[in-house]
Amino acid sequence: MDTHDTMPSVLLFFDKQRFIFNAGEGLQRFCTEHKIKLSKIDHICLSRVCSETVGGLPGLLLTLAGMGDGLSVNIWGPSNLNLLVDAMKCFIPHHAMVHTNLISHTGPLQVDSFHNCASVASNFKDVKISAILLQPNGVEDSDVKPSDVSVIYVCELNESKGKFHKEKADALGIKVKTKFRELTEGKSVKSDLLDITVHPSDVMGAPVPGPVVIIVDCPTDSHAQKLTSTQSLNDYYSDSSCQSQSCKIVNCVIHLGPASVVSSSHYKKWMNKFSSAQHVMAGYAMNKVQNPILKSSARITTRLSYLCPQLFPLMSSTSDHDFTQEACFFMLDEVYSLDWRPLFILRPHARLGLDRSDVPSPLAASAVIDELLLEIPDIIDATQHVSQLWQKPTATNKCAISFQDSKGLIDEPILDENSHPCCLENIRRDDLEITFLGTGSSQPSKYRNVTAIYFNLFSNGSLLLDCGEGTLAQLKRRYGSEGAENAVRHLACVWISHIHADHHVGLVRILTLRRDLLKGVPHDPLIVIGPSHLNLFLDAYQRLEDLDMQFLDNKSTTVTSWETFNFDNESNKTITSTSCLEESCLQGSSKRMKLSIPIDNVATSALLTRLKKVLNKAGLERIISFPVVHCPEAFGVILKAADRINSVGKVIPGWKVVYSGDTRPCSETIEASEGAAILIHEATFEDGMAGEAIAKNHSTTKEAIDVGNSADAYRIILTHFSQRYPKIPVLDELSMHKTCIAFDLMTINIADLHVLPEVIPYLKLLFRTEMLIDDSDDHIVEADL
Numbered sequence: 153m154d155t156h157d158t159m160p161s162v163l164l165f166f167d168k169q170r171f172i173f174n175a176g177e178g179l180q181r182f183c184t185e186h187k188i189k190l191s192k193i194d195h196i197c198l199s200r201v202c203s204e205t206v207g208g209l210p211g212l213l214l215t216l217a218g219m220g221d222g223l224s225v226n227i228w229g230p231s232n233l234n235l236l237v238d239a240m241k242c243f244i245p246h247h248a249m250v251h252t253n254l255i256s257h258t259g260p261l262q263v264d265s266f267h268n269c270a271s272v273a274s275n276f277k278d279v280k281i282s283a284i285l286l287q288p289n290g291v292e293d294s295d296v297k298p299s300d301v302s303v304i305y306v307c308e309l310n311e312s313k314g315k316f317h318k319e320k321a322d323a324l325g326i327k328v329k330t331k332f333r334e335l336t337e338g339k340s341v342k343s344d345l346l347d348i349t350v351h352p353s354d355v356m357g358a359p360v361p362g363p364v365v366i367i368v369d370c371p372t373d374s375h376a377q378k379l380t381s382t383q384s385l386n387d388y389y390s391d392s393s394c395q396s397q398s399c400k401i402v403n404c405v406i407h408l409g410p411a412s413v414v415s416s417s418h419y420k421k422w423m424n425k426f427s428s429a430q431h432v433m434a435g436y437a438m439n440k441v442q443n444p445i446l447k448s449s450a451r452i453t454t455r456l457s458y459l460c461p462q463l464f465p466l467m468s469s470t471s472d473h474d475f476t477q478e479a480c481f482f483m484l485d486e487v488y489s490l491d492w493r494p495l496f497i498l499r500p501h502a503r504l505g506l507d508r509s510d511v512p513s514p515l516a517a518s519a520v521i522d523e524l525l526l527e528i529p530d531i532i533d534a535t536q537h538v539s540q541l542w543q544k545p546t547a548t549n550k551c552a553i554s555f556q557d558s559k560g561l562i563d564e565p566i567l568d569e570n571s572h573p574c575c576l577e578n579i580r581r582d583d584l585e586i587t588f589l590g591t592g593s594s595q596p597s598k599y600r601n602v603t604a605i606y607f608n609l610f611s612n613g614s615l616l617l618d619c620g621e622g623t624l625a626q627l628k629r630r631y632g633s634e635g636a637e638n639a640v641r642h643l644a645c646v647w648i649s650h651i652h653a654d655h656h657v658g659l660v661r662i663l664t665l666r667r668d669l670l671k672g673v674p675h676d677p678l679i680v681i682g683p684s685h686l687n688l689f690l691d692a693y694q695r696l697e698d699l700d701m702q703f704l705d706n707k708s709t710t711v712t713s714w715e716t717f718n719f720d721n722e723s724n725k726t727i728t729s730t731s732c733l734e735e736s737c738l739q740g741s742s743k744r745m746k747l748s749i750p751i752d753n754v755a756t757s758a759l760l761t762r763l764k765k766v767l768n769k770a771g772l773e774r775i776i777s778f779p780v781v782h783c784p785e786a787f788g789v790i791l792k793a794a795d796r797i798n799s800v801g802k803v804i805p806g807w808k809v810v811y812s813g814d815t816r817p818c819s820e821t822i823e824a825s826e827g828a829a830i831l832i833h834e835a836t837f838e839d840g841m842a843g844e845a846i847a848k849n850h851s852t853t854k855e856a857i858d859v860g861n862s863a864d865a866y867r868i869i870l871t872h873f874s875q876r877y878p879k880i881p882v883l884d885e886l887s888m889h890k891t892c893i894a895f896d897l898m899t900i901n902i903a904d905l906h907v908l909p910e911v912i913p914y915l916k917l918l919f920r921t922e923m924l925i926d927d928s929d930d931h932i933v934e935a936d937l
């Protein structure tokens with residue numbers, strides 16, 4: 153698709169009713185940035201039901217439910233919408249579900265009799281919205297699959313009354329003022345001076361027809377060919393093909409189709425039929441715009457990148473500020489004039505048309521830096537210090553265990569914690585790089601997207617741990633379009649910690665993109681490891697569209713499962729044992745740690761065999777899930793790299809990286825993290841909010857650090873911050889000597905682990921004036937149900 157993140161959305165706003173057309177990923181984040189209150193949405197109309205058009209829907213429903221406003225929303229869409237709704241029920245509670253209305257034929261949107269008709273009908277007071285079903289060309293009606301249908305929405309505003317001519321009323325002898333009003337309201341009145349009845353038409357000008365907007369999502373050339381023969385559109389053409397008198401004048405046509413379709417000569421010919429309309433190429437034009445939609449986060453990333461390009465590399469692209477754009481949103485409204493998006497004004501009539509007064513100036517990286525230098529002049533020195541950190545000898549050429557071996561780091565208060573674990577000996581930069589795609593909890597915010605961690609194993613492939621809404625867009629912001637596609641193409645597997653929406657809603661988009669990228673290329677389905685509830689959702693979703701994946705339960709990848717698996721395979725003598733991992737890092741595991749389901753079926757065993765192969769190919773020895781304390785079936789994960797052999801034939805143990813998922817501090821995480829090179833631990837709350845952390849089954853900063861210290865992990869990286877801390881969480885300096893905090897789009901190379909804690913004070917400098925808690929009401933809703 154042309155837009156980087158998702159299909160564009162269109163917002164149609166009136167004083168009392170609001171419609172949104174399509175709800176792709178990033179919708180909420182966009183609205184937060186632009187202060188658009190989604191709680192006021194009455195209708196969500198979908199042109200199609202697929203990951204691009206509905207990726208933002210689950211998050212939106214959870215947010216609306218959190219506000220207590222969910223029930224007043226209606227969703228409209230083609231008949232396969234019910235498959236999506238069924239699937240979403242696997243993780244969205246009943247009270248968060250909204251009314252769904254399936255559109256099965258062309259005609260005005262009508263509420264079926266089961267719902268609260270009165271309130272919904274009144275929502276259509278200002279505008280008539282009709283659906284026109286568009287099918288691929290040359291397919292018999294009976295053979296059309298619901299997933300092939302695209303709904304065209306025609307929005308016709310009511311006509312407005314003609315002008316009241318007072319002089320005509322005077323001439324007809326109307327003297328009583330209240331009669332003027334009656335006439336404008338359409339009532340006939342008796343003349344005060346003459347013996348006649350005066351009708352509204354005698355004193356009123358001709359009514360002005362209401363503006364008409366058409367929203368067309370034409371997904372393929374085949375659909376485009378069908379456009380011209382779609383009878384229901386005939387009334388809206390203004391060229392000679394419109395024979396009937398009832399021909400309506402269309403003011404604006406919004407095209408959501410991909411460039412390959414809407415730029416074809418065939419499509420252009422069809423567009424010319426609306427000779428008087430203004431056309432908005434929503435999917436097409438965006439390619440040329442060099443503006444980040446999410447300016448606030450782009451601004452922070454630019455600042456971080458200036459200070460520490462090693463952790464925040466700028467995307468390699470043709471332009472230094474080529475932040476990826478996501479959805480393009482249109483607002484049609486007479487009142488709202490917000491920051492930026494194309495605005496098409498429908499009323500008042502005098503302002504009818506596309507409003508270009510609001511076009512934004514591009515956000516140039518240089519301007520952001522100028523502003524930064526003015527605001528924090530010491531940043532120049534800081535930048536130099538940071539770059540010196542990277543020039544220090546890394547000391548990873550030998551395994552430093554004793555005090556004297558940590559030479560070069562003698563300034564550090566606690567020396568032994570800076571000795572490098574053996575696994576980092578002669579580590580290469582192309583061994584592992586971890587990029588945080590989202591570091592916030594519960595719902596996407598201006599500065600922090602929801603959880604996703606990308607493991608780049610370079611030529612060995614890649615891995616995703618958790619996959620919140622907008623993961624793909626974040627990948628594109630960090631690696632560019634092509635880079636993101638490569639990342640998705642080379643995924644070895646995806647691992648999901650638990651069923652909360654902030655950890656998996658972006659998965660479907662990743663899977664569908666991978667499916668499309670690998671079309672025609674020999675490949676295996678992607679292995680997705682997750683909680684069993686996720687499987688229910690993915691299974692149900694696959695009735696809507698194919699995800700090209702194979703599911704493996706987290707419980708099948710615990711220590712015990714691997715042991716049983718190895719044992720079974722050994723006894724069958726089909727695979728040679730590699731149980732040294734179990735010996736080295738999991739010996740004597742506690743009972744709970746081993747929680748698993750017996751590998752009693754052939755399919756699971758076959759999938760584990762395949763997973764093992766996939767991991768080995770990626771240079772990994774094992775991926776091990778372990779239970780944590782959060783919600784039912786919540787897991788953390790251990791990634792263990794294969795051992796290496798150095799130049800003199802010595803075996804160097806493979807690194808171990810542990811991710812906690814969402815959890816209270818627990819013995820299982822400590823056990824799993826023993827001797828880990830990196831523990832990535834959630835730190836949702838600041839230290840003063842321990843009560844909150846207990847109530848919501850999360851951890852505080854200190855608790856997370858304590859877990860890492862108890863396990864003797866080499867480095868602790870904190871993430872999953874409450875959106876209360878929009879830019880930087882509240883930190884206690886003293887306990888940070890081996891700890892680092894994650895930011896969105898931060899990339900940590902395994903060869904740089906030694907400098908991590910030293911960077912933090914400099915990063916804090918950047919937020920010196922901004923370390924305030926954001927208590928504004930527009931972002932906190934706990935979707936982490």
Ligand SMILES: [Zn+2]
Nearest residue numbers: 593594654814
């Ligand atoms: Zn979470």
Ligand SMILES: [Zn+2]
Nearest residue numbers: 650652814936
């Ligand atoms: Zn959670």
